[in-house]
Amino acid sequence: MFSRRDIQKSVEQLATVLSKKQLVLLVQKLNSSSFEQVSAEWEVVVLAAISRIALLKHEHDSGGSSRPDVRATVCDLGLEFVADVCAVSDATMEDENPVDFFRDEMFAVARELGIAGAGLFLHVEPLEKTEPKQRRLLALPPKGEIQRFIRVHVRPFLQQLAAEPALDRVLEHSEDTVALKVRYDASERRISGGGWPNYTWPRTSRHNPMYRILQQKSDQLRASGFDGLKGVIVCDAGCETLGSRSESITNGFFAQHRKTVSFVATLKIPDANTSVGGRPRLETKWDLFWNPHHEVTDRPLVEETFARVVALLPPALRASQYARNRSFAPDLRYHQSFEGAYMIDGSGSRERIRVSARAVLQTLAGNLRFRESWGYSIPVQVFQAQINEGRMIKSVQLERSEHDDDDWLVIEFDDPDPAVSPYRVPDECAQV
Template identity: 25%
Template sequence: MIYRRRALQRRLDELRDVLDGEAVDKLAERLNRAGKDRVAAMWELVVLHGLSKCGLLQHEVVLASLRRPDILLEQGTLRLTADVTAVSDEGIDKDNPYHELSQMIEAAKNKLKLPIGGLDLRVRSKHESTKRGTRTVLLVPPRRKLQEFVRQTIVPQLREQMTAGKFPLRIAIDDDDVGLDITIDPTKSPYISGGFAAYDVPKIKDRNPLYSALKAKAEQLRGADGITGVIVGDGDCVALSGRSANWDEVSTRQIVAEFFRQFSSVDFALLLSVRESRHGWAPYPKPVRQNDASLFVREGCNARSELNTLFQAMIEHFPKPAMMPVNGALRAREDDYDVGHHGGYSMSGSSVVRLGLREFTEIFAGLRTLQDNGAKYVEAARKMPREPNHLQAVVLRNLMAGRLPESIEVIKTDEEDNDDWVEIRFGGIDPAIAPLR
């Protein structure tokens, strides 16, 4: 996810001193369950934890409407009721299934005994105009018909060209419903490329995922006392990505303004995301990720200054982002854990080596070897050509010279990392495994 598991665990532990243990247990349960709700639970956790450091926090206090908003916070004279949610472009992605089509074509290639990768998929698009505005739609078959389309349309053409010995394989489809240009070049394996129009950029103020997320929470706040608002976390949504609007796009500010116009009971909207930048003169500088918050307050609300100060203080207690929302949302759908320092190592001369503690333990348990180069999916990686592992060569060279480890030390990291290090120091020649001198 966006934040490291160790950082999330500490916040769960600290919240148990503030909130009911059952409520924290439910958060942990959601965080342990793969799926898109994991991202929403993550944002709820860091927001609740951050606010718990800023005032008197209560969770899911029942309103007169019997609704249970996530947050009731009292800080001096400020009384705030808010709900937390996450927003993604998943619904739009389902209507434009480019990635699913790419995966199905790749699977069909494998069945035809073609090498992994070498696929270039280009998708055309069209613009649909409505009374509310215009939206971009990719010219791909509906999701429910993708499998049939690949089986009945794509595969027969691939087989025909393969039988005729035509390489690269090329398929072009251009009609009112489907517009594709497919090239399969085995010499470019194992890489996949492609292109399509930006279909997820909001172009209608009240017909986009961000507006829908705000609208869904407005009802939850109806009847609440004091200042009310919605806190939205980025679950991979273009509207929260910070990109500038082009002439035919609507900005985040326009979307929130439209929401305030239609729902006068909500006083503020706080949008949370992550920004990434690169600094330095190195060819590939390490990315710097920072938490980002955009606060929008309804005109006429006199708590703007207090809200700004409160949320600035809340953000100070957020973990350091480990991933951008697009990657965090993808990882949240996976059952297993993120890799640690797998494949990473360092050496000091020929006698001191360092590798990740998790990889070291997995090697010790027989789940992998150094030759697997830290691959997440070991069995799949072993079917691919593998580069020699220099760390393995150093360890083997020490062993063959009669040198065994004289010390093994665990180098601990902090909660912003998801792995520790093991440092192995080789000693002098041991006559137990070397000629006597």
């Protein structure tokens, strides 16, 4: 969601208020390749922002058996509160309905057989609902049985496609709790896809990831021993409930939990349709929900506090709805790179070209992924055009990008150079 550079700055900010032991635990989570990474990313940037406007104590002992993430004193507002920071996702629902895993495994076998994947469509039927708490909603094999299912049922179908790619084919499988169809359209050369019921939509106001995390945090805050304002800061890590039903679910939570939690603040980074300089314009959005059974005197102060906190968060690079999926691709060489991107200054004059500094470094280091990527992208053609025109590099400068995880290498080309171009008659000659 945020650049690694900005996250590191937040860690350094927290070094002024947290102990080394506390920071070590946070950094270990940040460096993990699990969901902890996403949760820690939110926690670090939120804690750092709070520490800039308030006296922050992290995991402070308030006399109880639990230690909340935040104990903050906002001096100019005369406000003190404790809160837990948490990230919520649809991870459990995705594990119970592993349609993405099924597709990934199916396409991996297809590529192994020489099939690019275009024209393949997966359709999954819904599973009959028998109880409100039911989490398995798609008629798919359990996640642990998918590889065997594909090997036994799908691979022979894909082998037929590989043998006769010009023929349309359909595989239908229906038995017990599995009902799906794989369709191949031989005329489709560009896209793949499919369809299945929405399995992340909250079935009830209580049986969903957001309600569960609020209930868990309420129990922990109750055990903290703190007598003042208590709240939960819920951050989006790919949870449909947070984007569509957060108000109704929070109100339902307050109806059942009247005493402990005074407020729930939600943070999310919606996807953007508009862009600046070819990049999406992303903003962190927040909402504050107040427990109607608590005095409203402090509500304006809490709202002012969170307005300040969100204003101090780093610029977002990616929408939060994709956060969980990215946490399982931890190769830092490819994280938020400008790879493949380029910019040409001056109406196509091609005299100044900006390219990814990381991509250049990886290419020089012999990284095959980057060499292959550049081999089929426009920057190679642009550089080839400079060579064809007999131009040499005039200068190279590094243009830092503060809130990105890459920099631009600005390469300026000179006029045609006789070292690599034909001799030419000068523009100005003596008048004889």
